[in-house]
Amino acid sequence: MTKQIVLGAFEEFTPNFISNAWSHELSDTSAFATLPYWQEMARELDEGGFDFLFLAEAIGYPMREDGSVPEAVVREAVQIPVHDPMLLVSGLAASTERLGFVVTTSTTAHHPNLNARAFTTLDHLTNGRIAWNIVTSDNQTALTRLLGHQGVTPHDERYRRATEFLELSLKLWEGGWEDDAVVYDKATRTYADPSKVHRTTHHGEYFDLDGYFTAIPSPQRTPFLLQAGTSPAGRAFAGRFAECVFIQDRDLPSAAANVADLRAKARANGRDGDDLKVLVSASVVVGSTEEEAARLRASVDASVSRASAAALFLGWSGVDLMAFPLDATLQEVQTEIGQSMLGVFQRGDASPTVAEILDQLTTTIPGLRITGTPESCADRLQEIVEETDLDGFLVEHTHGGPGAYRAFIEHVVPLLRQRGLLPEEPRTGSMRRRVLGHDSDRLPPGHPGHAFRPW
Template sequence: MPQQIVLGAFEEFTPNFISNAWSHPLSDTAGFATLPYWQDMARQLEAGGFDFLFLAEAIGYPMKDDGSVPDAVLREAVQVPVHDPMTLVSGLAATVERLGFAVTASTTAQHPNLNARAFTSLDHLTDGRIAWNVVTSDNQQALTRLLGHTSITPHEQRYQRATEFLELSFKLWEGCWEDGAVLHDKATRTFADPARVHRVTHHGEHFDLDGYFTAIPSPQRTPFLLQAGTSPAGRAFAGRFAECVFIQDRDPAVQAANVADLRARAARHGRDPHDLKVVVSASVVVGSTEEEATRLRADLDATPSRESAAALFLGWSGVDLAGFGMDTTLADVQTEVGKSMLARFQDGNPTVGQILDRIATSITGMRITGTPESCADQIERTVTTTGLDGFLVEYTYGGMASYRGFIDHVVPILRRRGLLPAEPRTGSMRRRMLGHDSDRLPENHPGVAFRQW
């Protein structure tokens, strides 16, 4: 019996995401700011067998060191506009019964108490179908210029802050309210038993809190925890806390090495290594023939302008390619922004001109192109050779055109081959992702240690 995979859809509350191709003829993102646009997508993803809708976040936009932006950023909608993804979830949860939701929130931009309350509220409103994608925010220019931070935080220190952020969050989610503390007893006028609600005291390097968590325990208590990023600091953080990591590697050998490394790190923290799932993002283009699929991929790659490609790279890496000659390289460039992204374009020492030509084909994760059978073959081969647990299907054209061919033509094949369950998974995010019979954190997860009861 082949390993069954999980499926997520990789989106952002914006008209223009990873492929930078909102202007493609197949794109339909004009209604991106409206609830019906997302409700229709959620319904189709749920009917198509997806497990969750993943909502990325951007706290800023591509900007230069002086705060100015290339004209292409606004003209061609490169990482702007971006609306608040958390506001979508309750409306979508009321629209669909099974689909889960993963929402990105930054440990550098948010405050633990309010962030914890928001995710607890969404866990209640979704009946446990919520996950938090934990990020540390690469866009340091946005933090200083738009959010009032006084200085740029080095990469390693951002993960130190993130660790304290998570530990305080666990104190709130796991340690304040005991199971059974909420009585809702009208006869005695006792909503909660004070003896079973514990004061949380935290005085750390980055955060201070002394008081009670104001939200009652939700189905999962702690939302299911996702994380992206495979830098050394990111790996260490993931091994301790993450329940699912998504990667963007293309080489099967690198994918397999990342899967093995992440699970080994989880085991070193006393966790079950299989309680850390790894999924890869994948751009999927399906054609009725290989020739048609190749043509569709080429059309997609050719859609972004060079100017918008440079602006996208600026936003993802912090490096302004406009400041380099076309024949120079990035060999000696360093950044505190997208270290992993920059490294991908330093490999092989290409020129800036070559990088600009490659951005459309290189800034995404895996590229799966072909007939339905061929796409299914590529997916099956990847799972078999790497140990990956699933795929985060990327925004390509924009709107449901990104997923329609995959749902209609590839999913049925994956289901026939046993790579997808005959009936889509249900239950909380933690149950469906880990296969557990409980909504709560596994007992060997470090977050459980923060209970006071």
């Protein structure tokens, strides 16, 4: 039986993301700061059968440990400008019928109470079409210099903080209000039954809270939980909490191993392994012929400079490639920032040189590359799913702008439907229903969130 996949579009609230090809002749991201720009994209994704729009986030821009900034960062718009994705979602939800939305926020940069309230608000406003992509913030230098944090937080400590952050969030979402707490009885002047609204008291290593959660329960209560990052600490965190994990492997055996390991970690935490879905990023270039697709791929690759690619890698990994000889490798390099990103290029004796890494980075940050006719692209996507047991793809735009996914929607999506990889009719309902395939909006049995209900 053919496995049905999930499709997301991979974006950031910036004129220049992932493909780094905003200067390509087909790109038009000049209006990225406006609502109509994103509404047009969201409507096209909605009508085209995508399950959700994934909005990444950058707390800051790429900078070195001393705070200096490569010139390419500002000149070529490498994570600057970048605007707040959370403020975009309600306008897009009102413009679409069924599209889901994934918003990224950081457990290192935010506070659980306000973050929980924001996601509950969006869950109400989208009628359950919201998900939280949980990150611990790779750009630690930006946190120090732009948000006043005291020094770099070690990688594994960030995950300890993230664990406490999420546990406190679950106390608020799952335990703050009982399902029938809101009475709305005018005759007795009772909006809510005080006996069914529970005080949350938490005094932990990183956070303190003593009081009531100020937002009423939303359709999902807890937003659908995604996570990016496959370091050992990240995998352990995902096995306990994540309902969906986003990986960036280009090597299919590595992707398959990641999928199996993540599901095994979920089962080790008493969860159903099928309640943890795994997606991979994929840059898909479609042409009417193989030659046309190859020419488009080459033109997109040629529009990216080494300097901008190195700057983006610096922001995501903390490693300044321009500080190394071109024939060096990163095998012995260590970082407290983006360990998953760095790990992609640490493969023992097979580790690529800095020159080879720069060449790869100018052809998109690591993720699968698929180039060809609609038929060959559909073939490759199907092969990837069959070889890895992946559950779907975060599709990267080929070039920037609202029409960036049009070729994929018009030419590849119909073939995926014909092959049974996508449903005949696009999925509807909450993010949890559409991604996990459950008949409930709420956290599935076995998820640790259930332990935070005191009632």
